[in-house]
Amino acid sequence: YQATARSIAQKFPHVDYLFVGAGTTGTLMGCKNYFAEHHPHTKVIAVDTVGSVTFGLPGETRHIPGLGTSRLPEIFEPSGIHDFLSIPEEQTIKVCRWLAQRYGLLFGGSTGTVLAGIQQWAPNIRPDDVVVTISPDMGERYLETIYSDDWVSQRIGAAALHPLFPEIALALSA
Incomplete structure (x- = not known):
């Protein structure tokens, strides 16, 4: 509420959509509450x-650490969240x-x-919407997991190794 959400609002005076990952839900709850109070037009998507x-x-x-929980976080309160999306780990790896x-x-x-x-x-x-997200981690800690063909094949499945956009992959390799 005091740091991340306020910083986003200062950098982007108008935000249509704010996408926030749901781990412990601390950042999600702080952002949801801040934007509900100060910028109620912003739709927070978990x-x-x-x-x-x-x-x-x-x-x-779950094999990829970071987001997700095995028990409901005590601070989680879903009211005021515009929508939530549940993403398969295969899609995370492909992206x-x-x-x-x-x-x-x-x-x-x-x-x-x-x-x-x-x-x-x-x-x-829409093309004129302002979309903001929080990028909470870089990939150096994932070199032996999501960037390892063997790890991905063994835990997620070989389909996760297929290109996200096959037509682009073909063009790049040509």
Whole structure:
């Protein structure tokens, strides 16, 4: 509330959508409360990982650390959140790997999950909307996990190694 949300509001005076990852939900709750009070037009979209119980979905095995919980955080209060998205780990991996291959950006699993959420929500975003997200982690801690073909194949499945945008991958390799 006092730091992250206030900083976002100072940098971006008008925000249509704020996408926030849901781990312990501290950042999510602070942002939701701040924007509800100071910028009520901003729609806060929570992004979580499949297998997390935060939004009442069944708990499942999760392999990528960062987002998601095995028990409901005590501080979590869903009222005021515009919507929430639940992203499969396969999609997180595809987004992270695509950003690394296409742009040389090495992001971590939490960031990849939130960016996959924005990708999922994209049909709802108008061209003039201001979209802000929080990128909570970089990819150096994930070199032996989401950036390892063996690790991904063993834990998530070989389908996660397929390119996010096959047509772009073909063009780049030509």
